[in-house]
Amino acid sequence: MRSVHFTKALALAAVMAIAAGCSSSGSKGDSGALTDTVGASSIGAGSTGGVTPGSWEEVQQLRNVFLFEFDRAVVRPEFLPDLEKHARFLANNPSARVRLDGHTDERGTREYNMALGERRAQAVERVLMVNGANSGQIESVSYGEERPAVVGNHEGAWSQNRRVELRYLSR
Template sequence: MKVSAQNKVFAMLLSFGLVAGCSSTGETMDDGSYGSDVAAIDQEGGSTVYGGAEGDGVSSSSLSDEERQEARAQAEQEALRNITTFYFDFDTSEIKQDARDVLVAHARYLASNPRQQVRLEGHADERGSKEYNLALGERRANAVERFLVVNGASRGQIETVSYGEEKPVVRGSSESAWAQNRRVELIFQ
């Protein structure tokens, strides 16, 4: 499904406007109104994000249902792409089921942005030898790479590296620490 540039720009403006509206302080102004540039609901039941002193803005009531669904889907994909760390069970490189939708979102993003590069950093917990953990981190990074490629990313966009147990995110010898260290991180460049 191809999305026109106009629809992409509109969805981005809508997203930015909603973020700006959510970041208001809620302090009241001298005239008793709230200090926000977003009207929550207009008379037709849609929201309007105002973009300037002229009072022009983007109104969701002027969107068709299809455009609203497309904007929602794009926002969901963008939110999924904010997740860049994927965890693994002990001594395995199998991608967990709950990570698959997020990785599909990353693969679609890479497919639609062929110049975007990503480095996959594989990690392991401290148990096992250094050599074994380096190999395990590499297997994990390679598993994520294969998944991204199968779902549309180009192999040329992806670099894999294994740090094994060398870069723990949490120090300690508990199951909680180990679970957080068994991971692959996506680093977009």
């Protein structure tokens, strides 16, 4: 068991080192202010435990929409348990595939939002891979602001539109 935690911690350290080398701290955000949008900084090394989803029915009960803070591509800690379970399901079912749809709210330019949606999908992908999913099982797409979950020009709508949706393509 210690070996599993050590291996997971080692993989996390590698992902964070790569993310740190590839990140662009000081990128211009939706608001025009300089912000940090590093994607992997909140991925936890510790396991949250829980039961590995053993059936398709159990996986369907997991959360599949993961929300983000304004102008951020960091997976929030409350979403890690469900993502870890999705990853374990993928690891135990090599023929299963998922698509990660990255979305943003309407603020910012189209180009910036497409890139931010992509960074969000990649942040979720890193969590899945650190927890056992294979990169060949994961496809990422960014829709930017083009497919809002909630229509509206207020924080209530914007907060629901800053998301990544995890969709199973096959099982």
